[in-house]
Amino acid sequence: MRQHPVVAVLLATTMIAGLPAMPAMAQDAAASAPIAASTAAATPAPQGTIRNITVTGTQRLEPDTVLSYTKLRVGQPYSQEILDQALRDLYETELFADVQIRNDNGVLTVEVKENPVINRIVLEGNKRLKEDKIRPEIKLAPRQIYTRSKVRADVARIVELYRRQGRFAATIEPKMVQLDQNRVDIVFEISEGPKSKVRQINIIGNEKFKDGELRSQMVTKQSRWFRVFSSGTSYDPDRLAYDQQKLRQFYLTEGYADFRVISAVAELTPDKQDFIITYVVEEGDRYKFGDVKVESDIRDLSGDSLTRRLPMKKGDWYNAKQVEDTVDTLSETAGLFGYAFADVSPDFNRDKDTLTMGINFKIANAPRVYVERVDINGNTLTQDKVVRREFRLAEGDAFNSFLVKRSKDRINSLGFFQEKLDIEQKPGSAPDRIVLETNVQEKSTGELSLSAGYSSLERFIVAASITQRNFRGKGQELRTSVNYSAYSKSIEVGFTEPYFMDKNIALGGDIYRRDLNSFRYLTSNTRDTTYENTSTGFQLRAGVPITEYMSLALRYQLNFDDTTLDRATYYTDGVCDPLLAGRYLCDAIGKRTTSSVGYSLIYDTRDNRIRPTRGQNVVLSQDFAGLGGSVRYVKTRISASKFVPLGAGFIFSLSGEGGYIHSLEGERRDATGELVEKVRLVDRFFLGEPQFRGFDIRGVGPRIVRRYYSATVTDGVATGVENTGSNNRTDDALGGKIYYLTRAEIEIPLGSGAREMGLRPSIFMDAGAVAGLKRPGLINGNGQFAGYCSATGQTTVKAGGTAANPTCPANFGTDYSVSNGFVETYLGDTLKPRLSVGFGVNWNSPFGPFRIDIAKALLKEPGDDNKLITFNVGTQF
Numbered sequence: 001m002r003q004h005p006v007v008a009v010l011l012a013t014t015m016i017a018g019l020p021a022m023p024a025m026a027q028d029a030a031a032s033a034p035i036a037a038s039t040a041a042a043t044p045a046p047q048g049t050i051r052n053i054t055v056t057g058t059q060r061l062e063p064d065t066v067l068s069y070t071k072l073r074v075g076q077p078y079s080q081e082i083l084d085q086a087l088r089d090l091y092e093t094e095l096f097a098d099v100q101i102r103n104d105n106g107v108l109t110v111e112v113k114e115n116p117v118i119n120r121i122v123l124e125g126n127k128r129l130k131e132d133k134i135r136p137e138i139k140l141a142p143r144q145i146y147t148r149s150k151v152r153a154d155v156a157r158i159v160e161l162y163r164r165q166g167r168f169a170a171t172i173e174p175k176m177v178q179l180d181q182n183r184v185d186i187v188f189e190i191s192e193g194p195k196s197k198v199r200q201i202n203i204i205g206n207e208k209f210k211d212g213e214l215r216s217q218m219v220t221k222q223s224r225w226f227r228v229f230s231s232g233t234s235y236d237p238d239r240l241a242y243d244q245q246k247l248r249q250f251y252l253t254e255g256y257a258d259f260r261v262i263s264a265v266a267e268l269t270p271d272k273q274d275f276i277i278t279y280v281v282e283e284g285d286r287y288k289f290g291d292v293k294v295e296s297d298i299r300d301l302s303g304d305s306l307t308r309r310l311p312m313k314k315g316d317w318y319n320a321k322q323v324e325d326t327v328d329t330l331s332e333t334a335g336l337f338g339y340a341f342a343d344v345s346p347d348f349n350r351d352k353d354t355l356t357m358g359i360n361f362k363i364a365n366a367p368r369v370y371v372e373r374v375d376i377n378g379n380t381l382t383q384d385k386v387v388r389r390e391f392r393l394a395e396g397d398a399f400n401s402f403l404v405k406r407s408k409d410r411i412n413s414l415g416f417f418q419e420k421l422d423i424e425q426k427p428g429s430a431p432d433r434i435v436l437e438t439n440v441q442e443k444s445t446g447e448l449s450l451s452a453g454y455s456s457l458e459r460f461i462v463a464a465s466i467t468q469r470n471f472r473g474k475g476q477e478l479r480t481s482v483n484y485s486a487y488s489k490s491i492e493v494g495f496t497e498p499y500f501m502d503k504n505i506a507l508g509g510d511i512y513r514r515d516l517n518s519f520r521y522l523t524s525n526t527r528d529t530t531y532e533n534t535s536t537g538f539q540l541r542a543g544v545p546i547t548e549y550m551s552l553a554l555r556y557q558l559n560f561d562d563t564t565l566d567r568a569t570y571y572t573d574g575v576c577d578p579l580l581a582g583r584y585l586c587d588a589i590g591k592r593t594t595s596s597v598g599y600s601l602i603y604d605t606r607d608n609r610i611r612p613t614r615g616q617n618v619v620l621s622q623d624f625a626g627l628g629g630s631v632r633y634v635k636t637r638i639s640a641s642k643f644v645p646l647g648a649g650f651i652f653s654l655s656g657e658g659g660y661i662h663s664l665e666g667e668r669r670d671a672t673g674e675l676v677e678k679v680r681l682v683d684r685f686f687l688g689e690p691q692f693r694g695f696d697i698r699g700v701g702p703r704i705v706r707r708y709y710s711a712t713v714t715d716g717v718a719t720g721v722e723n724t725g726s727n728n729r730t731d732d733a734l735g736g737k738i739y740y741l742t743r744a745e746i747e748i749p750l751g752s753g754a755r756e757m758g759l760r761p762s763i764f765m766d767a768g769a770v771a772g773l774k775r776p777g778l779i780n781g782n783g784q785f786a787g788y789c790s791a792t793g794q795t796t797v798k799a800g801g802t803a804a805n806p807t808c809p810a811n812f813g814t815d816y817s818v819s820n821g822f823v824e825t826y827l828g829d830t831l832k833p834r835l836s837v838g839f840g841v842n843w844n845s846p847f848g849p850f851r852i853d854i855a856k857a858l859l860k861e862p863g864d865d866n867k868l869i870t871f872n873v874g875t876q877f
Contacts, residue, residue, distance in 0.1 A: 048077065048078065048105070048106050049075060049076065049077055049078070049106055050072060050073065050074050050075065050076055050077070050078050050106055050108060051074065051105075051106040051107055052074060052106070052107045052108070053067060053072055053073075053074055053108045053109075053110065054107075054108070054109045054110070055067060055110045055112065056109060056110070056111050056112070057111050057112045057113055057114070058112060058114065059114050059182055060114060060117075060182075061095070061112075061114065066090070066110065066112060067110070069089050069090055069093050069095075070085075070086040070089050070090060070110075071085070071086065071089070072086050072108065072110075078103075078106070078108075083101050083103065083108075086101060086110075087099055087101060090110075090112070094115065094145070094147035094148075094149060095114060095115055095145060096112050096113060096114055096115060097113045097114065097115050097116075098111075098112070098113035099111070099112050099113075114182060115145050115146045115147060116145075116146050116176075116178070116179075116182045116183055116184040117143060117144070117145060117146070117182065117183050117184070118140060118141065118142055118143065118144050118145075118146050118183075118184060118185075118186055119142060119179055119183040119184060119185050120142050120185050120186075121138060121140055121141070121142065121185075121186050121188070122185055122186065122187045122188070123135075123188050123190065124187060124188070124189050124190065125189055125190035125191060125192065126190045126192065127192060128165065128167070128192050129161065129162065129165065129192070133161070134158060134161065137154070137157040137158055137160075137161055138154045138157070138158070138188075139153065139154055139157075140154055140186060146176070146184055146186070151174050151186065154174075154188075155172045155174055155188070158172050158188065158190070159171075159172055162192065165195070166195045166196055166234035166235055166236060167192055167193055167194070167195055167196060168193075168196040168235070168268060168272060168275075169193030169194065169196060169271075169272040169273060170190070170191065170192050170193050171190075171191045171193070172188055172189070172190055172191075173188075173189040173190075173191070174186060174187070174188050174189075175187045175188075175189060193272070193273075194273060195234050196234065196235045196268070196272070196273060196274060196275055197223035197233050197234060197235065197273070197274050197275070198220055198221065198222055198223055198233055198234070198235050198274065198275050198276075198277060199222070199223060199269065199274035199275065199276055200222060200276045200277070201215055201218070201220065201222055201277045201278075201279070202276065202277070202278040202279070203215075203278075203279045203281060204278065204279065204280045204281070205262070205280055205281040205282055205283065206281055206283060207283060208254075208256070208283055208286075209254075214247060214250070217246050217247060217249075217250045218243040218246055218247070219232055219239050219242060219243055219246065220232055220233075220235075220236070220239050220240065220243050220277070221233050223274070235266065235275040235277075237266070240264055240266055240277065241264075243264075244261045244264055244279075247259075247261060247279070247281065248260070248261065249320070249321065251283065252318075252319075252320030252321070253319050253320055253321045253322070254286070254317070254319075255286040255287050255288065255317040255318040255319065256283050256284050256285070256286055256287075257284070257285075257287045257318060257320070257350065257357060258282075258283075258284030258285060259281070259282065259283055259284050260281070260282050260284075261279060261280070261281050262280040262281060262282055263278075263279070263280045264277070264278070264279050264280075265277070265278050285352075285355050286317065286318075286355065287317075287318040287350070287355050287356060287357045288314075288315055288316060288317055288318055288355065288356050288357070289312050289313065289314055289315065289316045289317075289318055289356065289357060289358075289359070290314060290349065290351060290354075290356035290357055290358030290359075291314060291349075291358045291359075291360075292307070292310055292312055292313070292314065292358065292359045292360075292361075293307045293310075293359075293360055293361070294306040294307045294310065294330070294360075294361045294362075294363065295360060295361070295362050295363065296363040297362075297363060297364055297365035298334065298337075298339055298342065298363055298365055298366065300337045300339075301333070301334060301337065301339075301363060303363075306330065306333070306361075310326060310361075311325075311326060312326070312359075318357045323346055323359060326346075326361065327344050327345075327346060327361070330342075330344045330361060330363060331344050331401075332401050332402070334363060334366070335399065335400065335401025335402070335404075336400055336401060336402055337368070338368040338369055338370070338398040338399045338400065339366045339367075339368055339369060339399075340366075340369040340399040340401070340425055340434050341366050341367075341369060341427070341434075342363055342364070342366045343363070343364040343366065344361060344362070344363050344364075345361075345362050345364070346359050346360070346361050346362075347359065347360040347361075347362060367431050367432040368398065368399075368432060369398075369399040369432055369433065369434045370396060370397065370398055370399060370432060370433060370434070371393050371394065371395055371396065371397050371398075371399055371433075371434055371435075371436060372395065372428035372429060372430075372433040372434060372435050373395050373428075373435055373436075374388065374391060374393070374394070374395065374435075374436045374438070375435060375436070375437045375438065376388065376438045376440065377437065377438065377439045377440070378439050378440040378441055378442065379440050379442060380442060381442055381470065381473045382416055382417075382440075382442060382470060382473045382475070383473045383474060383475075385502070386414070386416075386470075386473065386474060386475040387411060387438065387440065389499060389504075390407060390410040390411045390414065391407045391410075391411075391436075392404075392406050392407045392410070392548070393407065393436065399434055404423055404425070404436065406548070407423060408421060408422070408423050409606075409607045409608065411438070411440070412607070412608050413606075413607075413608050413609040413610065414470075414475065415445070415469060415609075415610050416440075416442060416443070416445050416469070416470050416475075417440040417441055417442055417443060418440075418441040418442075418443050419608075420441075421438070421439075421440055421441075422438075422439065423436055423437070423438050424436070424437045424438075424439070425437075445468060445469040445470035446466075446467070446468045446469075446470075464481070464482045464483075465479065465480065465481035465482070465483075466478075466479070466480050466481075467479040467480075467481075475498050475499065476495070476496065476497050476498070477494070477495065477496040477498075477508075478494075478495050479492075479493070479494045479495075480492065480493045480494075487516065487517045487518075488514070488515065488516050488517065489514070489515040490512065490513065490514040490515070491512065491513050492510060492511070492512040492513075492514075493510070493511050493512075494508065494509065494510040494511075495508060495509060496508035496541070504544065504545055505542065505543070505544050506541070506542065506543035506544075506553075507541065507542050508540075508541040508542075509538065509539060509540045509541065510538060510539045510541075511537075511538045512535070512536070512537060512538070512539075513534075513535070513536045514534070514535045514536075515532070515533075515534050515535075516532070516533045516534075516535075517532050518530050518531050518532070518533065530565070530581075530585060530732065531563050531564065531565055531585055531588055531589065531681070532563070532564050532565075532566075533561060533562070533563045533564075533682050534561065534562045535559055535560070535561050536559070536560045537557060537558050537559035537560055537594075538557070538558060539555055539556065539557040539558075540555065540556045540557075541553065541554070541555045542554045542555070549603055549604060549605050550601070550602065550603050550604075551601075551602045551604075552599060552600070552601055552602070553599065553600040553602065554597075554598070554599050555597070555598050555599070555600075555623075556596070556597050556598075557594070557595075557596050557597075557598070557623075558593075558594070558595050558629075559593070559594040559595075559596075560591075560592075560593055560594075561591065561592050561593075561594065561682060562590075562591045563588050563589050563590060563591075563681075563682060564589055565581055565585060565586075565589055569581075570585070570586075576589060579786060579787075579788075579798070579820070582704060582706070582732060582824070583674075583676070583776060583777045583778070584676075584681065584704065584732070584734055584776045584777075585681075585732070587668075587676050587677075587681075588680060588681040588682065592629070592630045592631050592680070593628070593629040593630050593631070594625050594629050594630075594631045594683075595625065595626070595627045595628040595629035596623045596624060596625035596626075596627065596629075597623070597624055597627055598621060598622055598623035598624065598635075599621070599622060600619055600620065600621040601619070601620045601621075602617075602618070602619050603616075603617070603618040603619075604616075604617045604618075605617070606643060612643045612653075613643055613645050613651050614643050614644060614645055615642075615643055616640070616641065616642040616643070617639075617640065617641045617642075618638075618639070618640045619637075619638065619639045619640075620636075620637075620638050621636070621637045621638070622634065622635065622636045622637075623635045625664075626664055631665075631680070631683070632663065632664035632665050633661055633662060633663045633664055633665075633679060633683065634661070634662045634664065635659065635660075635661040635662075635683075636659060636660050636661075636662075637657065637658070637659040638657065638658055638659070639655070639656070639657035639658075640655065640656055640657070641653060641654070641655035641656075642654050642655070646746070648749065649749025650746060650747065650748065650749060651746070651747040652744075652745070652746050652747075653743070653744070653745045653746075653747070654742075654743070654744050654745075655742065655743045655745075656740070656741065656742040656743070657740070657741050657742075658738075658739060658740035658741070659685055659738070659739055660737060660738045660772075661679055661683060661684065661685065661737050661738075662679075662737070663678035663679045665678050666678075674777045675774070676774070676776070676777065677773055677774045677776065678774075679737055681734065681735065684734070684735030684736055684737060684773075685735055685736055685737070685738070685739040685770050686698045686701065686733060686735045686736075686770065687699075687700040687701055687736075687739055687741065687768055687769070687770040688700050688701075688733075688865070689867060689870050690870065691741060692741060692766055692768055692834070692836070693764065693766050693836055693838060693840070693853045693855040693870065694766060694836025694837075694838060694855030694856060694857040694866060694867065694868075695834065695836065695857060695860075695864060695865060695866050695867060696865040696866065696867040698733035698735070698865075699733075699864055699865035699866065699867065700768065700769065700770055700828070700834050700860075700864055700865075701733065701734070701735060701736050701739070701769065701770035701771060701828050701829070702733070702734045702735065702736055702770070702771060702773045702826070702827075702828050702829040703731060703732060703733045703734055703826075703827055703828050703863050704731075704732050704734065704776065704778070704824055704825070704826055704827075705729060705730070705731050705732075705824070705825050705827055705863055706729060706730045706731075706732075706822050706823070706824050706825075707722055707723075707728065707729045707803075707822060707823050707825070708722070708723045708728055708729065708821065708822045709721060709722050709723060709785070709787075709803055709806075709821040709822060709823065710723060710821065711787070711799075711806045711817070711818035711819075711821055713814070713815075713816060713817060713818070715814055716812075716813065716814035716816075717805070718799075718801075718805065718806040718807065718808065718816075718818045719804070719805065719806075720785060720802075720803045720804055720805065720806050720818075720821060722803070731863075731865065734773060734776065735770065735773075736770035736771045736772045736773055736829070737771075737772035737773060738770070738771060738772040738831070739768065739769065739770035739771075740768050740769060740831075741766070741767070741768030742766070742767050742768060743764060743765070743766050744764065744765045745762050745763070745764040745765075746762060746763050746764075747760060747761075747762045748761045748762060748763070759841060759842070759843050760841065760842040760843075761839065761840070761841045761842075762839065762840055762841075762842075763837075763838070763839045764837070764838060764839070764840065764853075764855075765835070765836070765837045766835070766836050766837075766855070767833045767834065767835045767836075767859075768833065768834060769830065769831045769832060769833055769834055771828075771829045771830055771831045772829070772831075773829055775826060775829070776826060778824045778826060782824070782825060782826055783802075783803075783823060783824075783825055784800065784801070784802065784823065784824075785799060785800060785801045785802050785803050785805075785806045785807075785821055785822075785823055786798065786799065786800070786821065786822055786823070786824070787799040787806060787818050787819060787820050787821030787822065788818070788819050788820050788821075789808035789809065789812060789816055789817075789818055790816060790817050790818075790819060791808075791812045791813065791815060791816035791817070792815065797809060799818050799821065802823075803821075803823045806818045806821055825863075827861070827862050827863030828861055828862070828863040828864060830861055832859075832861060833859060834857065834859050834860050834861065834864060835857070835858045835859035836855045836856060836857045836858060836866075837855065837856060837858060838853055838854050838855030838856055839853075839854060840852060840853035840854065840855075850871070851871060852869070852870070852871040853869070853870050853871070854868060854869050855867075855868065855870075856868065
């Protein structure tokens with residue numbers, strides 16, 4: 001705490017176990033009253049009449065104002081009791097720090113010391129709670145009269161605020177700093193202390209279930225090192241009551257219908273750091289279901305038919321959760337037939353002798369309901385029609401609970417509103433009318449991103465993008481982006497109109513320019529640029545629904561590609577040299593035009609397209625290149641995913657994808673006349689980071705590994721030795737014509753604190769492969785040596801042989817050298833699965849989305865490049 005120029009006077013020290021203490025200065029002032037009284041009692045003045053009253057010591061108050069708080073008046077009789085009462089009356093005003101009454105035979109002198117005026121309120125020591133949270137709890141304010149009762153009340157409110165934050169060890173020490181002109185600064189010195197954790201949870205009376213099993217049902221958790229990100233380890237009285245309900249629910253689902261919590265006590269440890277919670281429970285007997293049936297008064301619902309579909313049967317263990325779910329299911333079933341307000345009530349028949357629970361589900365008669373109107377509230381930017389067109393029900397339609405839920409899912413999938421959206425069902429103007437009221441809370445749909453980051457994939461990244469997903473409140477999407485990194489540069493502009501001319505037809509388009517500098521690995525950490533590919537083009541898109549869950553997307557794309565190699569590095573005499581670049585790279589260079597049409601058939605039942613928790617998605621896509629242009633192929637892809645909630649916030653997802661590209665062109669040959677792969681390098685599929693975790697970028701599939709050798713010549717015989725320097729090999733991924741990739745992932749829920757931070761951890765398993773190329777032409781064949789033979793007076797020619805024994809022509813004699821030698825090996829062209837497992841974390845950090853994955857490759861093939869840790873920050877993933 002900073003030192004004040006005036007010595008601070010201790011007012012009170014308040015701790016959580018007791019009330020605030022009286023300030024030391026106030027104690028002295030309060031003590032003066034009985035002292036004055038006792039002095040008067042020791043030398044009692046005779047009873048008589050007040051002859052004169054003088055008030056001294058006032059600064060802000062008038063003497064008459066001081067006397068107005070008492071019953072003392074000139075000419076009235078007085079006694080010791082009357083004087084004592086006057087003292088009490090003046091102290092009760094809390095305007096005075098000290099009061100004394102002197103009596104000189106009826107001449108009274110009232111000496112007062114006024115309480116000071118507050119100059120300012122100062123908070124010190126608060127780090128966990130900011131001032132804007134504490135200030136509203138403080139009722140004292142500048143220019144008010146200081147009173148100790150107000151200080152005590154403010155201290156109590158601040159302590160309670162910290163208790164609600166779980167900091168029961170917090171102490172507040174108010175201090176008063178004297179200033180001139182009877183002014184003071186009030187300083188609240190705050191010692192926040194740590195959050196009070198739950199050290200132990202004891203359960204007494206449980207015989208059927210172990211303590212650990214019961215603790216797992218509670219929201220409150222025992223404080224342990226591995227729960228560092230959990231907010232459930234902090235003590236919360238409200239959570240204590242909720243946990244009692246969780247215990248009861250658990251026992252009721254296990255058949256213990258008579259279970260009850262006798263007591264729940266939370267004790268604060270002596271050091272005020274932790275709590276020990278003790279539950280005393282009574283389990284009771286376990287019940288089974290007796291006779292269960294459904295009685296329906298609604299004409300369209302058959303009680304016998306519904307009874308046969310009940311999930312519980314006679315003799316099953318009683319499960320209260322199953323009963324609740326059955327009530328909801330029967331209500332939804334009635335809603336499907338248009339009975340929105342059907343009343344489903346279970347009647348219980350408990351037999352304690354046989355320990356059975358019979359249940360009769362009664363569905364009361366109700367009118368069939370029609371939608372009177374649809375109300376939309378809370379949308380200030382988004383136009384009503386944007387929300388209304390996602391409704392599967394309109395005014396006048398028969399009510400259908402399934403379509404209401406479907407409407408909610410579609411509105412959530414827009415991404416324009418907060419996730420906690422609900423469609424309330426309210427009675428209309430008649431018993432058979434219903435009003436669907438949608439209360440939305442808009443969130444920001446515009447994104448301006450200017451970022452610099454680092455990616456394990458592309459090193460340093462600079463990105464700028466502007467996206468408006470709800471342009472002009474019409475649900476349109478407008479986006480533009482610029483990205484720059486060591487290996488890629490791009491600029492794109494796109495626009496999508498989801499409902500063209502207010503019809504259920506989506507139209508959109510994109511214009512782009514993308515420059516890619518492909519690379520190959522020299523070592524595990526070193527890369528160099530191989531080919532450069534520039535793509536310029538545009539795409540037009542249209543989409544129409546076929547059914548509620550199926551839609552068709554059509555597209556046309558025109559793309560201009562230019563693939564080049566660095567002439568200084570890979571050319572000899574103005575021609576691409578296979579010895580330097582490899583035949584596969586020499587074959588890839590050139591300009592081409594791709595004009596293609598395509599379609600996607602989409603089946604989507606996910607509850608939310610942005611962050612799904614249940615449902616499935618299947619997409620079949622095909623693109624046909626050859627509508628003009630110089631490239632002809634058919635590319636087919638299929639992908640599918642399924643999301644299943646596992647309960648307690650866990651979400652399981654299973655996805656798979658695959659593709660195949662088939663060339664429609666004739667045979668192609670290289671400069672040597674050898675047949676080459678008809679599908680060009682830039683049109684093939686590649687697999688690796690980031691799609692396939694556990695492997696490096698383009699780390700899976702067909703590739704050519706070139707190992708470099710040096711040769712020594714002894715008596716005309718050359719011996720090859722593999723280089724051991726930093727540039728001893730190159731690794732070029734060739735991609736493939738066919739691929740598949742599958743993923744299984746479980747998203748793990750965290751506490752509310754971690755959720756607010758945007759942390760979403762998961763564990764996963766990935767498997768896949770890419771293959772299907774025609775075996776590329778290699779220099780001198782697979783595993784054969786290639787290089788140059790040089791000798792005095794001889795023309796330099798290509799060397800042959802093997803890596804161990806390079807060969808040159810016999811006429812070179814014994815005085816020659818072999819240089820730039822290497823061996824090429826073709827690896828990885830197999831559909832055998834590669835497999836990796838690991839865990840990762842998504843984090844919506846303040847400086848941009850961040851993803852880190854740690855994955856171990858368990859299955860791989862020779863040539864594959866695995867990678868343990870991958871991360872991305874500063875750009876979308």
